[in-house]
Amino acid sequence: MIIEKNNKTRAKSVPVDANAVEARARATESGETVDVAGTPAVEPGRQVEEALLIFKESLENSVDAIGMTTPDGHHYYQNRAFTELFGTVGHDPSSVYVDKKKADEVFQTIMPGGRWSGELKMYNKDRQVRDIFLRAYANKNDHGNITALVGIHTDITERKQAExxxxxxxxxxxxxxxxxxxxxxxxxxxxxxxFANPAMQELLDMPENEIVGKSADEIFGSEQGRIIREIDDKAFCGQSVNTARSLVIDGKEKFFSTSQIPLVDSNGAITSIMGIVRDITAIKQAEEALRENEERFRAIFNNAAVGMALTSLTGHILKVNQAFCMFLAYSPEELTDMHFSEVTHPGDFDIDARLYQELIEGVRTSYMLDKRYVRKDGKVVWGRLGFSLLRNTDGSPKYGVGTCEDITARKRAEKEIRHLNQTLEQQVAERTEIAEARARQLQALSVEMVEAEEHERQRIAQILHEDLQQILVGARFQAQSASRRANPDAVFAHIDRLLEEAIAVSRGLSQQLSPPVLHQFGLAAALEWLARENDEQFGLKVQLETHAPDVKDSSLKVFIFRAVQELLFNIVKHSGVKSANVILTAVDQHLVLTISDPGRGFDPEILNSPVKKGGLGLVSLRERVRAIGGDLVIDSAPGRGCRFTLTVPRSLSETTVPEAARPRSDEPQPMIFPSYAAVFDPNGIRVLFADDHQVLRQGLISMVKGQPDIVVVGEAADGEEALELTRQLNPRLVVMDISMPKMDGIEATRRIKEEMPDVRVIGLSMFDDENVARKMREAGAAAFVSKSESSTELLKTIYEVAGNRPDVARTESSPENTHKTS
Known part of the structure; x- marks a missing residue:
């Protein structure tokens, strides 16, 4: 660097090498001329002096703080910058070092002649720590002796702070x-x-090292790269660029908003640009969805079948659809700007206003209210209002939106239904009262029935004790006395008369319980017998007339007979007269019985009274008649006698016939079976009975003992015993119970058929179950009989199974050839 002399202007401040300072000092002492760099010159002495002056002035004006110290540590020189930075150091230059060890390191490095440079901390004159860049070295003369220790200090505190x-x-x-x-x-x-941040890397699906160094053309292609370059050029021209456009990435179109700004250096020159890219695809899609929703809402609003309205927050109508206009008979123009209170019935305004205020205050999000509206023509109509708020993005209310469904017809129907419900409730209460009264009657009836049953038992017991048993005891005494007399004929004759009386009493009791005439000679004959019985027992004269064909239905015949019997007995008990009329006629598909008497009569309403203590027999009879599709009408009044009109259908279905009145057809009938046993065994059919109940086994054996061609060869109490006895006794047929201990009948049958296939087996069970029968047949049984069947059925099965020929035995267990009674 060339430093020019200027007497009037201060020389430019430059850093100065201490070697040059020392070289100039030596030249001055020897009278030589040196240049600024320390090279000897051929200038005269005056020029040397001027150069030294310039050099010293440069030292003083240098921005670097320069200080010199003698080898023994005496500080003897500092320039102006040094003084401004450190002040007057004095004799100890190490006092400005923050780190004394660092000071020792510097001096130990330069004393041998080395150089030290680096950053360290030093105190300024205000004892503030400053960041200093120090260049220190030892200056030597020609003889190699150290003449000075030079330190050039650059204050880098601001730079370090900036860094x-x-x-x-x-x-x-x-x-x-x-x-x-x-x-x-x-x-x-x-x-x-x-540079590309992680979000940019994720957007491009590329790591940063694959992005950095590439152009937009290399990443997006030439067409999209051209568009991006045009935007970049604007930013490099110093513009802040904001754009929104779409790019195709990985084959998918996405929307982005981009902001780009230029970056400049300290001199204001643009060195680069920075961009921020935001993916607004979701926002675009949301905007498009919002637009579609708005269009959809507009279409729904305008075409909805229910009324719809938009209102301001003050309750004024802003927009209505056609349905709302039709509901209130106003035009859209007339309703616009009207307050909702103007179309609200006064009786419903307060509750509507309260709910609306709660909606505005955020107490509720919506409300629904059935309210009355006043149409333009003054007519009051009902509407179901649903109301809520449309809000801004910050949650503040913007509009009110309401829907209104015309429910006038519904309200009218509800009113009618309430009226009907009140009527129905009243009727239900009345029916409940009747039902409760009927329940009390039925309760009393059940007590009376128990008492009547007990009374009948006592009557039958009295007949047996007072009549039949007394006669039999008397006959026994007569028989005992006859054995002690020489001529017992008279006694035996008396015994014979007593036995005849006993037979008559038992026959009378039997006829009362079930008259044979009813089953043998028909209803008319039974009614005639009943009339005679009432005359003989109670002195009641019954005038009987029958104008109907005989009843073929046995259940109906029994039902009518018992009904007439009850009504005649009722006359005997309550009428107070000794005469009655019974008329039987046929009308269409019904039989009509009229039973009347001229007695004291009664009020029929007492039958429906909850406090009634009598007449329960008539209530029971009426209920039974109605149960079979008939009716009992009672015409009576106090002092006017009674007329009972009983109407029943000509025939009854099985479901309406009382169980006790149904005729039984399962009574055993005597049968004569052909003897097939002689074909196979001249001594009869050899039978083995297997059952775990001894009483039942004995009953079975007693049943067949009267059959001359059946021989009982043994009896077993379980399956194992049955198998063993079959091996020993070789019976022709085994009657096998299924449920037995040790081995059941199914397993025993299977074992018998495996060992002795010619032996026939008949399954016997208390349960009439097809599955049990099928398993028994699969085991080899020839037949299956339920224990509930009659004894004749079992005898018949024994004869049929034993009579099968050996050549057809292979098919005897098939369902079509197996006899099963159930």
């Missing part, structure tokens, strides 16, 4: 960029990417 701020700024930027959800990039002056 720290820059580092912090860069860290902040990188931290923000790395965590940002938006894509951030930097491009250098060549339009190539210099």
């Amino acid at each position: 720290e701020e820059l580092r912090i700024s860069e860290n902040k930027f990188r931290s923000i960029a790395e965590k940002a959800s938006d894509s951030i990039f930097i491009k250098d002056i060549s339009r190539r990417y210099a």
Whole structure:
């Protein structure tokens, strides 16, 4: 560097090498001339002096703080910058060092002739710590002796602070960029990417090392790269560019908003650009969905079948659809700007206003209310109002939206239904009262029935004890006395008369319980017998007339007979007269019985009274008649006698016939079976009985003992015993119970048929179950009989199974050839 002399202007401040300072000092002492760099010159002495003056002035004006110390540590020179920075150091130059060890390191390095340079901490004149860049060395003469220790100090505190701020700024930027959800990039002056944050890497699906150094053309293709370059050029021209456009990435169109700004250096020159890219695809889609929703809402609003209205927050109508106009008979123009109170019935305004206020205050999000409206023509109509608020993005209310369904017809129907419900409730209460009265009657009836049953038992017991048993005891005494007399004929004759009386009493009791005439000679004959019985027993004269064909239905015949019997007995008990009329006629598909008497009569309403203590027999009879599809009508009044009209259908279905009145057809009938046993065994059919109940086994054996061609060869109490006895006794047929201990009948049958296939087996069970029968047949049984069947059925099965020929035995267990009674 050339330093020019200027007497009036201060020389430019430059850093000065201490070697040059020392070289000039030596030249001055020897009278030589040197240049600024320390090279000897051929100038006269005056020029040397001027050069030294310029050099010293340069030292003084240098921005670097320069200080010199003798080898023994005496500080003897400092320039103006040194003084401004450190003040007057004094004799100890190490006092400005913050770190004394560092001071020792510097001096130990330069004393041998070395050089030291680096950053360290030093105190300024205000004892503030400053960052200093120090260049220190020892200056030597020609003889190699150290003449001075030179230190050039550059205050780098501001630079270090700037670097720290820059580092912090860069860290902040990188931290923000790395965590940002938006894509951030930097491009250098060549339009190539210099930085891409993680969001940018994710957007492009590329790592940063594949992005940095590439242009937009290389990443997006030439067509899209051209568009991106045009935007970059605007930013490099110093503009802040904001754009929104679509790009195709991985074959999918996406929408982005981009902001780009230029980055400049300290001189204001643009060195790069930074861009922030935000993926607004979802926003675009939401905007499109919002637009479609708005169009859809508009279509629904205008075409809805229910009334709809938009209102301001003050309750004024802003917009209505056609359905709402038709509901209130106003035009859209007439309703616009009207307050909702103007169309609300006064009786419903307060509750509507309260709910609306709660909606505005946020107490509720919506409400629904059935309210009355006043039409333009003054007519009151009902509407179901549903109301809510449309809100801004910040949650504040914007509009009110309401729907209104015309429910006038519904309200009218509800009113009618309430009226009907009240009527129905009244009727239900009345029917409940009747039902409760009927329940009390039935309860009393059940007690009376128990008492009547007990009374009948006592009557029958009295007949047996007072009549039949007394006669039999008397006959026994007569028989005992006859054995002691020489001529017992008279006694035996008396015994014979007593036995005849006993037979008559038992026959009378039997006829009362079930008259044979009823089953043998028909209803008319039975009614005639009943009339005679009432005359003989109670002195009641019954005038009987029958004008109907005989009843073929046995259940109906029994039912009518018992009904007439009850009604005649009722006359005997309550009428107070000794005469009655019974008339039987046929009308269409019904039989009509009229039973009347001229007695004292009664009020029929007492039959429905909850406090009634009598007449329960008539209530029971009426209920039974109605149960079979008939009716009992009672015509009576106090002092006017009674007329009972009983109407029943001509025939009854099985479901309406009382169980006790149904005729039984399962009574055993005597049968003569052909003897097949002689074909196979001249001594009869050899039978083995197997059952775990001894009483039942004995009953079975007693049943067949009267049959001359059946021989009982043994009896077993379980399956194992049955198998063993079959092996020993070789019976022709085994009657096998299924449920037995040790071995059941199914397993025993299977074992018998495996060992002795010619032996026939008949399954016997208390349960009439097809599955049990099937398993028994699968085991080899020839037949299956339920224990509930008659004894004749079992005898018949024994004869049939034993009579099968050996050549057809292979098919005897098939369902079509197996006899099963159930």
